[in-house]
Amino acid sequence: MDVHKADIVISAVAPAQYPSTGLPEIALAGRSNVGKSSFINRMINRKGLARTSSKPGKTQTLNFYIIQDQFYFVDVPGYGYAKVSKTERAKWGQMLETYLTKRDTLKAVLSVVDLRHAPSKEDVQMYQFLKYYDLPVIVVATKADKIPRSKWNKHIKIVKDTLEFDKNDEFVMFSSETGEGKDEAWRLIEKYLAL
Numbered sequence: 001m002d003v004h005k006a007d008i009v010i011s012a013v014a015p016a017q018y019p020s021t022g023l024p025e026i027a028l029a030g031r032s033n034v035g036k037s038s039f040i041n042r043m044i045n046r047k048g049l050a051r052t053s054s055k056p057g058k059t060q061t062l063n064f065y066i067i068q069d070q071f072y073f074v075d076v077p078g079y080g081y082a083k084v085s086k087t088e089r090a091k092w093g094q095m096l097e098t099y100l101t102k103r104d105t106l107k108a109v110l111s112v113v114d115l116r117h118a119p120s121k122e123d124v125q126m127y128q129f130l131k132y133y134d135l136p137v138i139v140v141a142t143k144a145d146k147i148p149r150s151k152w153n154k155h156i157k158i159v160k161d162t163l164e165f166d167k168n169d170e171f172v173m174f175s176s177e178t179g180e181g182k183d184e185a186w187r188l189i190e191k192y193l194a195l
Ligand SMILES: Nc1nc2c(ncn2[C@@H]2O[C@H](COP(=O)(O)OP(=O)(O)OP(=O)(O)O)[C@@H](O)[C@H]2O)c(=O)[nH]1
Pocket: 030, 031, 032, 033, 034, 035, 036, 037, 038, 039, 051, 052, 053, 054, 055, 056, 057, 058, 059, 076, 077, 078, 079, 142, 143, 144, 145, 146, 174, 175, 176, 177, 178
């Protein structure tokens, strides 16, 4: 998709605030600081639309971005941020679970992981949670620019083995820095959007 039009629609804390247009949604889940917001920005060629930060835990709400008037990217707050209180974490978990399991317009979830490291326990839990609810998953292994190409296969294997990756799911290598994987990511997203 060639994107010329993209805007934030709402930073939602409650389901009542989610858009009611009925347009399809693609959500991004992943550890805090893994590169979810950067992924959105790279996909739509807009450096600063989705807020990114070197400080983890910046995205605290479900942020809906409308793309070409056709669908939404939903930037989900990252998990695994130590400085968040237990109460806040429980609230966050509830919001996320409600969104992921009850949202009819949700077409696929991008499970974003860091290619450099084996997925964390929470990454595995998230992936398995999505599988349990039969949500279509695209695993995005990002920050590929930080690993030499000659070592990609080794890292891909570690990521897939740790997640217990289902070979019926989609997997894409990505870099927000270089744009690696952008075309493939669009191809997969468009397949699930079936616009
Ligand atoms: N080298 C490199 N850096 C990246 C890449 N993607 C993200 N980053 C950097 O990683 C940091 C975190 O990126 P964000 O996109 O803000 O991460 P996030 O997942 O949205 O984080 P939260 O909103 O806290 O959940 C920033 O400093 C980005 O510049 C990438 O592909 N390559």
